[in-house]
Amino acid sequence: MCAAILTVLVAGCVDAPEEPVLIRIATGSPTAVYYAFGQSLVTIINREIPGVRASVVVTAASAENVELVSRGGAELGFTQADTLPATAGDSPAVLGVARLYDDLLHLVVRADRPIRRLADLRGRTVSVGAPGSGTEITANRLLDVAGLTLGSVDTRRLGLDASVAALESGEIDGFVFSGGLPVQAVAELVRRTPARIIDLGEWTEPLRRAYSQVYVNRDIPTSVYGLAPVTTVADPNYLVVSADLPKHLVYELTRLLMERRIELGRAHPAAGRMSIQSAIATAPLPLHPGAAEYYRASKP
Numbered sequence: 001m002c003a004a005i006l007t008v009l010v011a012g013c014v015d016a017p018e019e020p021v022l023i024r025i026a027t028g029s030p031t032a033v034y035y036a037f038g039q040s041l042v043t044i045i046n047r048e049i050p051g052v053r054a055s056v057v058v059t060a061a062s063a064e065n066v067e068l069v070s071r072g073g074a075e076l077g078f079t080q081a082d083t084l085p086a087t088a089g090d091s092p093a094v095l096g097v098a099r100l101y102d103d104l105l106h107l108v109v110r111a112d113r114p115i116r117r118l119a120d121l122r123g124r125t126v127s128v129g130a131p132g133s134g135t136e137i138t139a140n141r142l143l144d145v146a147g148l149t150l151g152s153v154d155t156r157r158l159g160l161d162a163s164v165a166a167l168e169s170g171e172i173d174g175f176v177f178s179g180g181l182p183v184q185a186v187a188e189l190v191r192r193t194p195a196r197i198i199d200l201g202e203w204t205e206p207l208r209r210a211y212s213q214v215y216v217n218r219d220i221p222t223s224v225y226g227l228a229p230v231t232t233v234a235d236p237n238y239l240v241v242s243a244d245l246p247k248h249l250v251y252e253l254t255r256l257l258m259e260r261r262i263e264l265g266r267a268h269p270a271a272g273r274m275s276i277q278s279a280i281a282t283a284p285l286p287l288h289p290g291a292a293e294y295y296r297a298s299k300p
Contacts, residue, residue, distance in 0.1 A: 020053040026068045026077035028061035029160040031185040034078040040267030044260050062134025070094050080134035081214040081236040092243045096282030097291045101270040102234040109174035111194035118146050121153050127175035130159035139176035145206040164189050180270030182224045201231030250290025
């Protein structure tokens with residue numbers, strides 16, 4: 001009896017194990033780059049940072065991700081640079097961890113439709129991306145600078161997977177998606193269904209003048225999808241973080257992001273293209289103090 005009581009008393013004096021720190025990473029479609037990148041980063045974090053439990057959150061991508069991080073629904077998130085408002089640096093809720101790689105704008109159309117340039121979308125049905133996605137923002141800007149105003153194009157707001165299915169069924173004539181090369185869903189689509197990617201290189205400068213200097217030209221070579229090479233609009237991607245996350249933890253997250261690039265690159269080639277030199281360029285967002293400290297310590 002006494003021994004049993006002593007056992008209970010001793011057990012009560014032992015500190016209960018601390019709850020793990022949760023790191024939720026807002027990503028995107030399961031067949032797009034953000035999700036693959038995020039899943040690999042989760043594996044690394046859970047393996048290498050004691051007391052942390054990381055997981056991915058499937059979202060519509062950029063705009064939703066920034067909103068989730070800003071209101072505490074996620075600790076980390078991926079976003080396109082053009083999705084951030086020009087005043088983003090004035091808000092302390094979301095800060096930068098790194099510039100990652102460039103998203104390339106894909107305008108994918110059925111090969112049996114007479115669409116060979118952006119203007120040919122007039123009178124056609126096109127998916128411009130899911131509500132809350134960076135794709136939707138960039139696609140609508142593209143239609144605007146091309147003079148394809150309301151009524152010129154029948155737009156649908158579909159995510160990547162739904163866009164692919166609608167294109168294959170003939171429900172839509174084309175879709176827009178912004179992602180790092182290669183986009184898995186696009187690669188699988190062109191293996192199953194005759195399709196083409198439209199050259200958008202002439203629209204980069206109009207987008208820069210009207211909206212943001214972040215836009216640049218990038219090529220999609222034949223080696224990516226086995227299609228004719230095109231030039232398109234590219235937009236940098238950032239990994240952003242809640243300003244409330246402790247400095248030491250963001251330092252470790254940034255360290256793993258940079259030091260495990262080879263492993264991240266195995267999850268998706270775009271993730272392996274990061275460099276410390278370019279990672280610090282997250283304007284208009286300032287770097288989180290933990291990320292800034294890592295980059296200062298890593299200077300040669």
